[in-house]
Amino acid sequence: MSIVAVDLGKTGCRIRATSGATTVSAQGAGVPGLADSDGDTRAFDAIVATLGELDLPTPVASIGVGAAGAEAAPAAARALADRVSERLEAPTAVTTDAVTAHAGAFEGMPGTMVIVGTGTVLLTLDGAGILSQTDGWGPWLGDEGSGRAIGQEGLRAVLAAHDGRGPATALTAAALELHTPLSTLPRWVADTAAPARQLARFAPRVLQAAAAGDAVARDIVERAVDAVLQACVAAGASRSGSASADGALAGAGPYCLLGGIAGSEVFGGALRARLRERGLAVVEPRGDALDGAEYIARTPASPYEGSVVRRG
Numbered sequence: 001m002s003i004v005a006v007d008l009g010k011t012g013c014r015i016r017a018t019s020g021a022t023t024v025s026a027q028g029a030g031v032p033g034l035a036d037s038d039g040d041t042r043a044f045d046a047i048v049a050t051l052g053e054l055d056l057p058t059p060v061a062s063i064g065v066g067a068a069g070a071e072a073a074p075a076a077a078r079a080l081a082d083r084v085s086e087r088l089e090a091p092t093a094v095t096t097d098a099v100t101a102h103a104g105a106f107e108g109m110p111g112t113m114v115i116v117g118t119g120t121v122l123l124t125l126d127g128a129g130i131l132s133q134t135d136g137w138g139p140w141l142g143d144e145g146s147g148r149a150i151g152q153e154g155l156r157a158v159l160a161a162h163d164g165r166g167p168a169t170a171l172t173a174a175a176l177e178l179h180t181p182l183s184t185l186p187r188w189v190a191d192t193a194a195p196a197r198q199l200a201r202f203a204p205r206v207l208q209a210a211a212a213g214d215a216v217a218r219d220i221v222e223r224a225v226d227a228v229l230q231a232c233v234a235a236g237a238s239r240s241g242s243a244s245a246d247g248a249l250a251g252a253g254p255y256c257l258l259g260g261i262a263g264s265e266v267f268g269g270a271l272r273a274r275l276r277e278r279g280l281a282v283v284e285p286r287g288d289a290l291d292g293a294e295y296i297a298r299t300p301a302s303p304y305e306g307s308v309v310r311r312g
Helices: 039-051 074-088 097-106 147-163 171-178 182-190 195-200 203-211 215-240 245-250 265-277 289-298
Strands: 002-008 012-019 022-029 060-067 092-096 111-116 120-125 131-135 255-258 309-311
Touching: 002 039, 002 097, 002 289, 012 039, 012 289, 022 039, 039 074, 060 074, 060 097, 060 289, 074 092, 074 309, 092 097, 092 289, 097 111, 097 120, 097 131, 097 255, 097 289, 111 215, 111 265, 120 215, 131 215, 147 171, 147 182, 147 195, 147 203, 147 215, 171 182, 171 203, 182 195, 203 215, 203 265, 215 265, 255 265
Parallel strands: 002 060, 060 092, 111 255
Antiparallel strands: 002 012, 012 022, 092 309, 111 120, 120 131
16 A cells, blocks of 8 residues: 655645555646635645656555645635545645655654745644644745745845845846846736745845855845844744744754755855854655654654644
8 A cells, every 4th residue: 555745835736655565656747826816726726636647656655745834724624635545545644845844854843944045934843742833824924034035135125226226136147047127027927826936036136146256145144144043043943932043042952954945055054154053953864754744654643743634
């Protein structure tokens, strides 16, 4: 019997089926999130499309799904679990992709997972098995220090330089390589189904410019690192009850950094250094979000169960 693991994010959909020593996998397109209009339908369609690329080795025993936006749209998460369970005729567990990322990284052990990709979210599991979230409030109300935020600040700096309101920056040339003319950048962002993802496309250019020494890009990245560090402080405070930065941080460790932005040396290296300056442990993940989705599928009594919807 196969255990099917699904990692459904805004950028892509990854599915892996494991049966004994046999593993098959496929990757497809992502969706904006379960909280968006018709989120459960779009998520289901993305999962079915990616499953169509798989030759499942055996009948399905259970499915674990980590889907972006599940925490903000519980009704959509339930609807998605119902539809997937009915389609595959197997027990299905649906949770947020942040939970599956934590489960993959820590396998139910205490710690704080810091995901900085298109968005930013921190998930902390304490010794009592209590799971708490910091940020992850989406591109318009949160996601501080994220790829969206870095890309957005980079493009703002480009337009400020264009107007004469800000200093010259190497980001201008990078923006022109991505889109031209600069005067139509607002439409380039707005005329897409996922503006946050569009803004995040510029984040790698900002990171590259910062690494090369551009002062404007370096300031943007430093402020983004500060924003995520403050989220780490808040995560620790929620766990320790301490108002001091050092005490709060100590309450949430060890820390595990995940996501494309956190994986970059110029951002991730700086954040790791800031955490280690406080004597805090920064650990490598035991596995990824697919491992976490499989863990959720296999472990109905895990510490994450309060954040999981099960059907079938």
